[in-house]
Amino acid sequence: MNKNTFFNRELSWIEFNARVLYQACRNDLPLLERIQFLSIVTSNFNEFFQVRVASIKRMQKIDSRKKDISGYTPTTLLKQISVRAHEVVNQKNKCLQEELFPLLEKEGYVYVKPENFTPEQQNFCQREFNSNILPLLTPLRTDTDVFPRISNLQYHAAFLLKPIQDIKPMNNEFITREGKQAIAFVQIPTGISRIVWLPGHTKAKQFTLVDNLVLQYGTQLFPGFEVKQSMLFNVIRDADFAVDEDAGPNFIEAMEEVLVQRQSSFAVRLNCNNSSAEIKKFLMKNLGLNSDDVYECDELIDPGCLLEIGKLEDTSRLKFENWEHFYPKSLPEDKPYWDTLKQHDVLLHVPYESYNPVVKFISDAADDPDVISIKMTLYRTGNDSPIISALKKAAQNGKQVTVLVELKARFDEERNIGWANELENAGVIVIQGIVNLKVHAKILMIIRKEEKAIRRYVHLATGNYNPKTAKLYSDMSIFTANPLIANDATMFFNIVTGYSALQSMKALSMAPVNIKSNIISMIQREIRMSSKANPGLIIAKMNSLTHEEVIAALYDASRAGVKVILNVRGICMLVPGVKGMSENIQVISIVDRYLEHERIFYFKNGGQSEIYLSSADWMNRNLDRRIELMFPILDPAIFTEIKDCLDTYVKSDMNTHQLRSDGTWLPRKPITGHGICRAQEVIYKKYKKIAEKKSTPKIQFQVRRKG
Numbered sequence: 070m071n072k073n074t075f076f077n078r079e080l081s082w083i084e085f086n087a088r089v090l091y092q093a094c095r096n097d098l099p100l101l102e103r104i105q106f107l108s109i110v111t112s113n114f115n116e117f118f119q120v121r122v123a124s125i126k127r128m129q130k131i132d133s134r135k136k137d138i139s140g141y142t143p144t145t146l147l148k149q150i151s152v153r154a155h156e157v158v159n160q161k162n163k164c165l166q167e168e169l170f171p172l173l174e175k176e177g178y179v180y181v182k183p184e185n186f187t188p189e190q191q192n193f194c195q196r197e198f199n200s201n202i203l204p205l206l207t208p209l210r211t212d213t214d215v216f217p218r219i220s221n222l223q224y225h226a227a228f229l230l231k232p233i234q235d236i237k238p239m240n241n242e243f244i245t246r247e248g249k250q251a252i253a254f255v256q257i258p259t260g261i262s263r264i265v266w267l268p269g270h271t272k273a274k275q276f277t278l279v280d281n282l283v284l285q286y287g288t289q290l291f292p293g294f295e296v297k298q299s300m301l302f303n304v305i306r307d308a309d310f311a312v313d314e315d316a317g318p319n320f321i322e323a324m325e326e327v328l329v330q331r332q333s334s335f336a337v338r339l340n341c342n343n344s345s346a347e348i349k350k351f352l353m354k355n356l357g358l359n360s361d362d363v364y365e366c367d368e369l370i371d372p373g374c375l376l377e378i379g380k381l382e383d384t385s386r387l388k389f390e391n392w393e394h395f396y397p398k399s400l401p402e403d404k405p406y407w408d409t410l411k412q413h414d415v416l417l418h419v420p421y422e423s424y425n426p427v428v429k430f431i432s433d434a435a436d437d438p439d440v441i442s443i444k445m446t447l448y449r450t451g452n453d454s455p456i457i458s459a460l461k462k463a464a465q466n467g468k469q470v471t472v473l474v475e476l477k478a479r480f481d482e483e484r485n486i487g488w489a490n491e492l493e494n495a496g497v498i499v500i501q502g503i504v505n506l507k508v509h510a511k512i513l514m515i516i517r518k519e520e521k522a523i524r525r526y527v528h529l530a531t532g533n534y535n536p537k538t539a540k541l542y543s544d545m546s547i548f549t550a551n552p553l554i555a556n557d558a559t560m561f562f563n564i565v566t567g568y569s570a571l572q573s574m575k576a577l578s579m580a581p582v583n584i585k586s587n588i589i590s591m592i593q594r595e596i597r598m599s600s601k602a603n604p605g606l607i608i609a610k611m612n613s614l615t616h617e618e619v620i621a622a623l624y625d626a627s628r629a630g631v632k633v634i635l636n637v638r639g640i641c642m643l644v645p646g647v648k649g650m651s652e653n654i655q656v657i658s659i660v661d662r663y664l665e666h667e668r669i670f671y672f673k674n675g676g677q678s679e680i681y682l683s684s685a686d687w688m689n690r691n692l693d694r695r696i697e698l699m700f701p702i703l704d705p706a707i708f709t710e711i712k713d714c715l716d717t718y719v720k721s722d723m724n725t726h727q728l729r730s731d732g733t734w735l736p737r738k739p740i741t742g743h744g745i746c747r748a749q750e751v752i753y754k755k756y757k758k759i760a761e762k763k764s765t766p767k768i769q770f771q772v773r774r775k776g
């Protein structure tokens with residue numbers, strides 16, 4: 070297949086962030102939510118440059134002529150990334166400065182630059198700087214043999230210095246360079262709030278940033294020198310490190326070494342304000358960066374720090390309307406779920422429904438004297454996790470608790486190492502991942518002694534065991550006591566925790582063993598069963614689509630007349646709408662208040678429809694290099710509920726973009742004759758209606774009868 074068959078992965082990823090930025094630029098959305106979308110773009114780009122761009126730069130040094138599947142060499146791709154990323158970043162900065170700051174001021178929150186401080190504010194900021202900021206600062210010289218370490222992602226102030234005439238500096242080395250200019254760096258403190266609230270005599274709440282105070286009053290750090298220029302900057306470094314998988318018992322030490330290396334690895338990008346061309350040039354030279362790697366703006370402000378405004382009182386008007394997280398109708402709130410799950414499976418759809426049932430499921434197991442064992446995987450769990458507390462309690466109560474903690478979860482390695490140590494100290498059996506494979510599957514099994522038999526209860530999910538992200542990410546999971554799935558779950562844990570040879574599972578599919586082959590087989594089955602009179606149908610929802618073999622199979626399906634509807638939140642390398650290749654494929658993407666995270670796959674199968682949920686996207690890394698699970702929906706009621714959700718997503722036209730064959734994403738227009746459909750709102754209202762019915766007391770009528 071030629072380069073026109075696949076969009077480039079990195080450029081497609083940038084377009085996803087352009088869709089997030091589109092939300093930030095919408096004047097019909099609440100102000101703080103727009104700032105939140107800007108913050109997401111910033112953090113996404115940070116990770117993108119640390120991992121993907123760093124990887125391409127490394128490839129450029131190894132083989133600059135090698136083309137990827139989309140036809141780009143590393144050099145041409147880096148150029149295209151720079152062009153498009155600069156466009157997105159410039160639009161982001163423009164949105165913040167020209168739209169959001171004026172709107173904040175209109176709402177009574179005024180950002181004040183140092184040059185606009187009143188005398189009262191100048192005195193206040195000088196005192197604030199001397200008392201709470203100056204003691205935290207450490208100036209770093211740059212005229213030494215070793216260039217100072219600039220930590221990854223940390224904001225710094227840079228000062229261009231010149232000795233004041235007739236004042237003798239204490240630094241003898243600098244004396245020999247008297248009359249010349251030098252540059253010093255100061256890291257902006259990270260342990261304090263970036264926002265500084267200012268005194269004033271207006272109704273508006275005025276604020277500035279710690280960054281401004283360091284730039285304004287940091288001259289105190291250099292007595293005897295005149296500050297000629299100053300600049301705020303941060304550096305994004307390579308974080309695409311692979312830990313030594315053969316480190317054996319020293320694996321955690323090897324992982325910790327990788328975390329240290331990230332802070333001083335090679336530079337990938339420089340962000341700075343445009344106040345000093347000389348300092349910028351100096352940084353570029355010493356960091357080995359060119360103009361394509363530099364991103365300038367009038368003021369370097371992380372929009373995320375502005376979200377602190379949302380913690381103030383009376384800011385609810387600046388946020389989305391509060392949406393409840395409803396307790397599932399099928400689960401009892403006041404007793405364990407064992408009896409319920411013996412009767413039927415239960416679907417949990419967060420964040421529309423509360424994540425509390427997952428925590429309760431584990432907590433009940435920890436306290437239940439009949440529970441013998443708990444087994445689960447942990448990928449990203451968050452801070453202060455009640456799940457960790459429940460697992461520790463279960464072990465202390467004498468249960469056999471086995472947890473596979475994936476230490477290689479990027480940017481969560483340090484936290485996961487801490488969880489692993491904490492669980493081990495509590496008596497939990499901890500498995501530290503699998504050599505050369507990330508364990509990304511989301512599965513929990515509770516083994517319980519009941520009457521004369523052992524019964525297993527299983528929880529399978531599309532998202533992480535993280536109660537905090539479960540309030541923000543849209544994910545699905547099932548609770549089940551189905552013996553077919555329980556047998557496979559037992560097999561799975563035997564495979565990933567012991568020496569068990571690969572075994573054939575009847576319900577579950579596992580990557581890298583057979584998820585890919587099963588998906589391709591089901592696509593091919595759809596082709597065989599499709600006809601003009603009864604065309605096949607595939608509906609798939611996922612985060613990203615990059616796997617060349619799966620994409621090729623979807624192209625074959627399109628050529629055979631199968632209708633393919635793809636709901637892809639992020640990266641999509643498939644090219645839709647090309648005659649003779651993909652004219653029967655449409656691709657949509659939804660970006661709304663919740664992060665779309667479910668992986669749902671529907672196959673019409675000639676009328677015998679099947680639905681699968683999975684932890685895996687259709688990406689090379691998920692299907693070929695990770696331990697993942699895909700599981701069927703066997704309960705008819707749950708099948709109908711998930712299919713209804715899929716259909717709602719397909720109809721969605723609000724907060725929805727559609728991918729064209731030229732790679733552009735256009736906002737979807739409402740379908741003529743239909744009302745506007747915002748998928749997340751429709752789904753929320755459905756669960757709200759169910760909760761209201763559940764909470765409505767039944768009215769009983771007393772009937773008088775003739776005695």
